[in-house]
Every structure is written in structure tokens, then in C-alpha cells.
Amino acid sequence: MKRRSFLERMLLFSGGLVLSGSYTAALATPSKLTIKGRVTAGSKKLANVVVSDGYSVVKTNRKGKYELPVNGQAKFVWVSVPAGYDFPNENGIARHYQYLDHNSKQDYNFELKALPADDTKHSFIIWADPQPRNKKDAQRMLDESVPDVQKTLAGMAAGTLVHGITVGDITWDNPDLYKEYDQGVATMGVPFFQVLGNHDQDLNKGGDEVSDKTFEATYGPTYYSFNRGKLHYVVLDDVRYLGKDKQYDGYITEHQLKWLEKDLAMVPTDNLIILCAHIPVHWGVKNREELYPILKNHKVHIMTGHTHYNRNVIEQDIFEHNHGTVCGNLWTGPVCGDGAPGGYAVYEADGTDLKWYYKSTGFDADHQMTIYMQPAEEQQQRMLVNVWNWDPEWKVEWWADNQYKGTLQNIISYDPVAWELYQGDQLPKGRTYVEPRETEHFFEAFVPATVKELKVVATDRFGRKYENRKAVS
Numbered sequence: 001m002k003r004r005s006f007l008e009r010m011l012l013f014s015g016g017l018v019l020s021g022s023y024t025a026a027l028a029t030p031s032k033l034t035i036k037g038r039v040t041a042g043s044k045k046l047a048n049v050v051v052s053d054g055y056s057v058v059k060t061n062r063k064g065k066y067e068l069p070v071n072g073q074a075k076f077v078w079v080s081v082p083a084g085y086d087f088p089n090e091n092g093i094a095r096h097y098q099y100l101d102h103n104s105k106q107d108y109n110f111e112l113k114a115l116p117a118d119d120t121k122h123s124f125i126i127w128a129d130p131q132p133r134n135k136k137d138a139q140r141m142l143d144e145s146v147p148d149v150q151k152t153l154a155g156m157a158a159g160t161l162v163h164g165i166t167v168g169d170i171t172w173d174n175p176d177l178y179k180e181y182d183q184g185v186a187t188m189g190v191p192f193f194q195v196l197g198n199h200d201q202d203l204n205k206g207g208d209e210v211s212d213k214t215f216e217a218t219y220g221p222t223y224y225s226f227n228r229g230k231l232h233y234v235v236l237d238d239v240r241y242l243g244k245d246k247q248y249d250g251y252i253t254e255h256q257l258k259w260l261e262k263d264l265a266m267v268p269t270d271n272l273i274i275l276c277a278h279i280p281v282h283w284g285v286k287n288r289e290e291l292y293p294i295l296k297n298h299k300v301h302i303m304t305g306h307t308h309y310n311r312n313v314i315e316q317d318i319f320e321h322n323h324g325t326v327c328g329n330l331w332t333g334p335v336c337g338d339g340a341p342g343g344y345a346v347y348e349a350d351g352t353d354l355k356w357y358y359k360s361t362g363f364d365a366d367h368q369m370t371i372y373m374q375p376a377e378e379q380q381q382r383m384l385v386n387v388w389n390w391d392p393e394w395k396v397e398w399w400a401d402n403q404y405k406g407t408l409q410n411i412i413s414y415d416p417v418a419w420e421l422y423q424g425d426q427l428p429k430g431r432t433y434v435e436p437r438e439t440e441h442f443f444e445a446f447v448p449a450t451v452k453e454l455k456v457v458a459t460d461r462f463g464r465k466y467e468n469r470k471a472v473s
Contacts, residue, residue, distance in 0.1 A: 016239070041114050045062070046064045050188065051225070053071060055073075074100055077108050083119055087191040088110075089187070094190060096224070125345070129197065129198075130145070130170055131169045131331075137327070144362065145326050149344070172330070173450070195222075201215065201248075269298060272298075273298045274301055307337075309325060310439075324338070332431050335415065339436075342361050343450060344358075344361050345359065368389060382444060382445075382446055395458075411443065
């Protein structure tokens, strides 16, 4: 369905729509329609497939049929694609949903396609904040980021199942550039799911109830789920637009939390949950204490973006990956605010075991740190090492002139390159509000002036070793 016709239907169904603060009314809206349909794969009728309107959650019966009471505020019906089946998509853009017509009693059927191979092992890519503001930025995304992903995909074993998730800020307040993003997805050649970011909202239509219309018309629901192998993926909308002056906060609405409880009740507790949102949950979502109890019976990894730095956090036994961005620091320089190169994350699932690495655009996969040398007192130099995908299970060791010196001291620091490029109200030229960010993935040692060469080896939680050497002048 074309975007314009969908928007017209949305306005018609809403009756003008209510403004901010109306969630209680929305939740109280009774179901006026019960829809039905069937989920099939060719001649096969698929049982126990989850179907939802974002409020109710049901499973298909042994004949692949379902009936679903539809909430008056529901805009979509979607299938939570089960393990073993391909993701419906249009040139890579996920199309696992249908638009709801509250004035029709039509059937909503879903036709799936079985995968040619077992999906217990698969990979996925997380893109955070591509965020082009103009055609120039978008062209860089197409010329730099997209080919880099193609190279990464080409390096995977033949037959590897891969999908992508973009965790928000697909563009920078410019939905006209969605077509460039869509072109990039089509070129990468794997299906992508989309998450709503604060820069993906309509800023001139009112509050949170109406600010998602263009995104919804282009990419469908702002929260949903799907499955691959032993992983259950959940997408949430944790951006609440406050209705004016681009103001928003991190908040997960009550109806999403209620839906999530119902959705997860359908998932085996031994499955791994991959929860995707835009604003980091561990510090940016005001009602995160309402979310965590819903997740407590599951092993969970959270995937977020928004901050333009790379950080790994464990909160209440939940591992949150706050990703560095595709755009670096808004396409103004090669690194994010913490010095992590612009790039994306690659995840490898085997059953419920998950491994990952950060892939810097334009570098090999083993590019995982930068070593800096800075002047220090008493005939010494300070060695500062940025290990941007570090978490507490990593070990970072160093050698001076081939003599082992032990583990490096972990500190909080700014990255020197990010500081030089972005610090102050005059930098970077043209977008002076970009600033460097302090983070905790830095390490230091003080080195005698007589040392000729330094070596640093960072070992990640999976035992993979990354080495870097630095000549000392």
C-alpha cells in the first residue's frame, strides 16, 4: 500500500485523533472487531504461530487458523514469524504485517516460506543511527557503509542465514531520505527490520499518538516480534514524543508492556530474547523498572543506539549493547563521540549461545583498538588505549620491548581524536553541537622514555585475541 493512502486511512480511522496524555483512553478502547485468517506455507497449514494486533496475542490452531479481537486503537496485524521460516520482505524491508481496516470484515492471511536450511545457527547485523540529514550524507552511507556490509557478508560461510536490524534514527528528521536507506538495504541483500528513533518521527503533527505516522506508513508497526532459531526478537518503541520543539523522553507505553507480557508468555523460557529499541534502556528509559520484571524469566540481550558511542552494560543480569553508529558522529568525522570508528555490530547465534564483534567501517574485523601516546612527567609517556567494544570479561595486557608488563589499568577517559575533532562550540564545522563523550573502555600505562616499541593484546570474552603494536619515538 502506498504511504499516502495509508496516511489518509489512518486519519479516517482515528476520527481526528486525540492529543498527548490520552493513553488511558486508548487502553480503555474496547475491541469492536474480531478478525480471522490463516497462516500457511504453500499447502502446509501452520499451527501455533503467534499473531497480534499489538494488544491481543493469539496462536493459530492445527489448521493454521486464528481469530483475534482487535483493539480500537490497533493499526496493524502482524505475524511473529516462527523459526524455520523466511522473513516476508520487499527488497529487504520486512513486511510481516498488514494494515488493519476497522470497517471491513476481510480475512488477514499470511503466507510464509520455509527456509532451505536449519536456522539454529544464524547471524544478524545491528545498524545504529545511519542518520543522514541530506543527500550528501545519504550518498556516503551508500558508498561507504553499504559496501562494507557487503564485504562482511561475503566473508561469512556459504549459506549463512543473516538478517539486519536498524535500531532507530534511520534518517535525521528527513523521511524523504528513507528511499536512500531502502536502496541501501536492497543492495546489502539481507532482510532488515526497522526500529523507530527520535529522528524518525513527524515533528509537526502533535504528540506521541500521531508522531509515528510516516514511519508506520513506510515500515509498519513500531513494536512487534519475530523468531529465528532459538532466538526470539522483540522490537519496542521507547521514544515518547512530547509534541513540540523536538522534545521527547525515553518511555515504554503501558500498552506495549502489556503486549510484551503476552508475547513472552508464548515463548519457551529457554529461548534467548533479543530486545531492540532506540534509546538505551539502562539509563534513558524512565520506566525501565516496569520492563525488567517482565524479562526476568528469560536470558536477554538488549540492542540500542542513540548515544553515538559504543558501550556494553550489564544491568539486572541483562546485557545491553549500546552501539556505535553507522554515521560516526553525524557524518562529521571518522569516529563516534567515544573514538569508536563509525560502524556496526555483527552477532553470531548458535542455539542460545551468542557471540559478537564490532565492525569498523573501512577496517578489517580484527581492528578493535587504538593506541595513543601522550607526553607525561618524569621522562615518561602515557599510553592510552581505546578498546571500544570492551566489557568486564575482556582482558587487556601490554608488553614493552617484548617484555610482558601485565594487565592495563581500566579508566574513564575521552578519546584524543574525538576530542580534537569535536570538542567545543566551534567544532565540527557546520554541526557544532557534536561533542566528545567520556566512556569506560579506556586503558592506560606510563611508559619510560627509553622504550622503543609497545604491544597491546586485548582478549575478548570469547577468547579471541586482538593485537596492536606502537613504535615509540
